[in-house]
Amino acid sequence: MQSNSLAGRAARLLGLGAGIALLASAALAEPLKVGFVYVGPVGDHGWTYQHDQGRLALEAALGDQVETTYVESVPEGADADRVIRQLAASGHELIFTTSFGYMNPTVRVARSFPNVRFEHATGYQRAPNVSTYAARFYEGRYVVGLVAGRMTKSNVIGYIGSHPIPEVIRGINSFTLALRSVNPEAEVRVVWVNSWYDPGREADAAKALIDQGADIILQHTDSPAPVQAAQERGVWAVGQASDMARFGPDAHLTAIVDIWDAYYIDHTKAAIDGSWTSQDTWGGLADDMLRLSDWNAAIPADVVAEAEAAKAAIMSGELHPFRGPVRNQAGEVVVPAGDIVPDGDLLSMDWYVEGVQGSVPK
Amino acid sequence: MEMLDLTVAVLVSTIAAATPLLFAALGELITEKAGVLNLGVEGMMLVGAISGFATAVTTGSATLGILAAVLAGAGLALLFAVLTLSLLANQVATGLALTIFGIGLSSLIGRGYVGTPLDRLPRLDLPVLSDLPVLGPLLFGHDALVYLSVALVFAIAWFLGRTRPGLVLRAVGESHDAAHAIGYSVIAIRYAAVVFGGALSGLAGAYLSLAYTPLWIENMTAGRGWIALALVVFSTWKPGRVLLGAYLFGGVTILQFHAQNMAAFQVPSQILAMLPYLATIAVLVLISRDVTRIRLNAPACLGKVFHPAG
Numbered sequence: 097m098q099s100n101s102l103a104g105r106a107a108r109l110l111g112l113g114a115g116i117a118l119l120a121s122a123a124l125a126e127p128l129k130v131g132f133v134y135v136g137p138v139g140d141h142g143w144t145y146q147h148d149q150g151r152l153a154l155e156a157a158l159g160d161q162v163e164t165t166y167v168e169s170v171p172e173g174a175d176a177d178r179v180i181r182q183l184a185a186s187g188h189e190l191i192f193t194t195s196f197g198y199m200n201p202t203v204r205v206a207r208s209f210p211n212v213r214f215e216h217a218t219g220y221q222r223a224p225n226v227s228t229y230a231a232r233f234y235e236g237r238y239v240v241g242l243v244a245g246r247m248t249k250s251n252v253i254g255y256i257g258s259h260p261i262p263e264v265i266r267g268i269n270s271f272t273l274a275l276r277s278v279n280p281e282a283e284v285r286v287v288w289v290n291s292w293y294d295p296g297r298e299a300d301a302a303k304a305l306i307d308q309g310a311d312i313i314l315q316h317t318d319s320p321a322p323v324q325a326a327q328e329r330g331v332w333a334v335g336q337a338s339d340m341a342r343f344g345p346d347a348h349l350t351a352i353v354d355i356w357d358a359y360y361i362d363h364t365k366a367a368i369d370g371s372w373t374s375q376d377t378w379g380g381l382a383d384d385m386l387r388l389s390d391w392n393a394a395i396p397a398d399v400v401a402e403a404e405a406a407k408a409a410i411m412s413g414e415l416h417p418f419r420g421p422v423r424n425q426a427g428e429v430v431v432p433a434g435d436i437v438p439d440g441d442l443l444s445m446d447w448y449v450e451g452v453q454g455s456v457p458k
Numbered sequence: 459m460e461m462l463d464l465t466v467a468v469l470v471s472t473i474a475a476a477t478p479l480l481f482a483a484l485g486e487l488i489t490e491k492a493g494v495l496n497l498g499v500e501g502m503m504l505v506g507a508i509s510g511f512a513t514a515v516t517t518g519s520a521t522l523g524i525l526a527a528v529l530a531g532a533g534l535a536l537l538f539a540v541l542t543l544s545l546l547a548n549q550v551a552t553g554l555a556l557t558i559f560g561i562g563l564s565s566l567i568g569r570g571y572v573g574t575p576l577d578r579l580p581r582l583d584l585p586v587l588s589d590l591p592v593l594g595p596l597l598f599g600h601d602a603l604v605y606l607s608v609a610l611v612f613a614i615a616w617f618l619g620r621t622r623p624g625l626v627l628r629a630v631g632e633s634h635d636a637a638h639a640i641g642y643s644v645i646a647i648r649y650a651a652v653v654f655g656g657a658l659s660g661l662a663g664a665y666l667s668l669a670y671t672p673l674w675i676e677n678m679t680a681g682r683g684w685i686a687l688a689l690v691v692f693s694t695w696k697p698g699r700v701l702l703g704a705y706l707f708g709g710v711t712i713l714q715f716h717a718q719n720m721a722a723f724q725v726p727s728q729i730l731a732m733l734p735y736l737a738t739i740a741v742l743v744l745i746s747r748d749v750t751r752i753r754l755n756a757p758a759c760l761g762k763v764f765h766p767a768g
Contacts, residue, residue, distance in 0.1 A: 304715035307467035
């Protein structure tokens with residue numbers, strides 16, 4: 097009886113060991129399942145499209161080592177919770193949730209699945225198995241600001257904002273600082289459409305700004321309608337998230353393009369080789385997390401050269417868009433000469449720099 | 459002069475913003491006057507928008523695009539009519555389902571068309587008239603659909619108020635039993651009204667995807683179908699007031715974009731964004747505050763199921 101039990105226990109242990117070995121070898125051979133949650137349809141331009149480009153780059157780079165899944169048009173809120181949970185429960189070991197509104201659902205689901213790694217874009221809540229990542233799009237806006245300062249004739253720039261949140265305000269300020277560094281006469285007029293995505297309202301806002309004398313239209317919204325409106329009215333525009341040149345070939349100066357390829361590849365590799373840790377990434381031009389699309393051929397060569405030089409200087413760390421002196425709208429120096437606005441203040445920015453018309457909606 | 463130019467620019471943008479609302483609301487007005495409540499306007503607009511866009515891109519003809527949008531809207535409305543008029547399904551639930559179905563269907567059809575550029579519907583370009591200062595851009599600088607939408611207001615007002623078929627349509631919406639008893643085919647008339655309403659919703663969608671913002675993006679109507687529905691009610695089913703409401707809504711929408719950059723209007727942009735809704739509702743409620751007249755105008759059989767046997 098005693099020996100029997102001992103033998104039984106030994107056998108069970110052996111069996112368990114073999115089982116673990118089997119599992120381990122299976123894990124080595126099995127591809128890592130990576131899930132993506134998108135807020136919009138993939139389409140062929142814009143925020144979600146760029147994330148999907150990153151997913152495709154990941155598949156191309158890692159081949160058999162990964163198996164990717166995506167769920168598109170997932171509303172922020174309760175549906176997101178369900179979708180993320182479903183991905184985690186169906187064997188995905190690394191899940192990218194690509195919209196700000198997925199923050200709470202991501203953190204909540206992550207608590208139930210401690211062995212699954214989560215990456216949440218543009219959020220600020222982390223956990224041992226939740227990383228966050230975002231891009232310093234304001235660096236691109238700075239470079240664009242230099243070009244706008246040289247190209248404007250009316251000295252009025254129209255800026256279509258989505259929602260008055262720090263991300264958008266930071267972009268407006270970065271753009272304005274660059275604009276006025278080369279053209280102190282120029283001013284920025286902001287119109288809020290209170291939506292990330294409403295082609296009709298975006299077009300209306302663009303037309304309103306053009307009617308007010310703007311000859312360059314910037315946008316921090318997702319549809320190509322403003323670029324199209326600029327093309328129709330014969331003014332310049334700057335694309336958002338993706339190259340939007342085909343919507344306004346003459347109007348499109350350049351676009352600030354989101355690039356997630358390298359980030360997704362690196363972090364998936366880390367998950368495969370076990371070096372993945374929870375961290376916060378805020379990468380910029382130097383990290384190849386954003387790029388500027390091809391310059392419009394109508395931009396003079398010296399303007400392009402100046403912009404490219406600024407881009408290189410930002411990448412090398414020599415130039416920081418938010419290096420003082422920075423003045424607020426009242427003309428008071430709020431960042432002394434030489435100082436750089438710390439990341440914490442950039443992340444909570446809720447005031448305009450000098451040169452922006454109107455006030456931040458509170 | 460600069461102020462004048464700006465005013466003209468605002469008015470021109472207003473006309474563009476109001477036109478899709480006007481088409482959709484006029485269509486729904488006819489539908490409701492016949493006693494049928496179709497909440498599927500948003501869905502029919504979307505399907506119209508993508509059908510028009512896809513056809514215009516494929517054939518290169520904007521006219522065919524408009525035609526396709528009209529047919530698509532009418533087709534979806536026909537589906538609604540079969541479900542609610544022949545199979546006696548609940549109109550509210552079916553209408554909501556139609557909107558959801560339209561969103562999905564338009565996305566499906568539109569998969570290959572997202573981000574395809576298209577030339578805008580051509581504007582009228584009359585040799586001398588279009589170049590007139592002020593009046594030129596205001597009266598002679600639009601595309602054909604704008605003129606059609608305004609003409610429809612007069613045509614529908616005349617049809618409902620001055621013609622015998624219009625009277626019959628209203629009678630069907632007022633008391634289907636009475637209309638049936640005199641010998642009118644309630645179901646057939648309602649079918650016609652619903653299909654006409656769908657056709658105009660499709661046309662509204664085509665205006666969005668061919669003229670207003672000539673592109674296709676999922677869900678590009680962004681709630682305009684619901685605004686059109688509300689316009690019909692607040693204008694107490696009168697075509698003239700639908701026109702007023704649509705232009706008022708469009709005008710305040712455009713104006714608030716300008717107000718955001720005026721020192722005198724330092725109010726939160728979120729409040730300004732609500733203004734079009736508030737202003738339109740306030741004005742239409744004020745001019746239609748006579749309760750008896752609203753009762754007279756509201757189709758008494760709106761949303762009620764008609765069954766000849768009952």
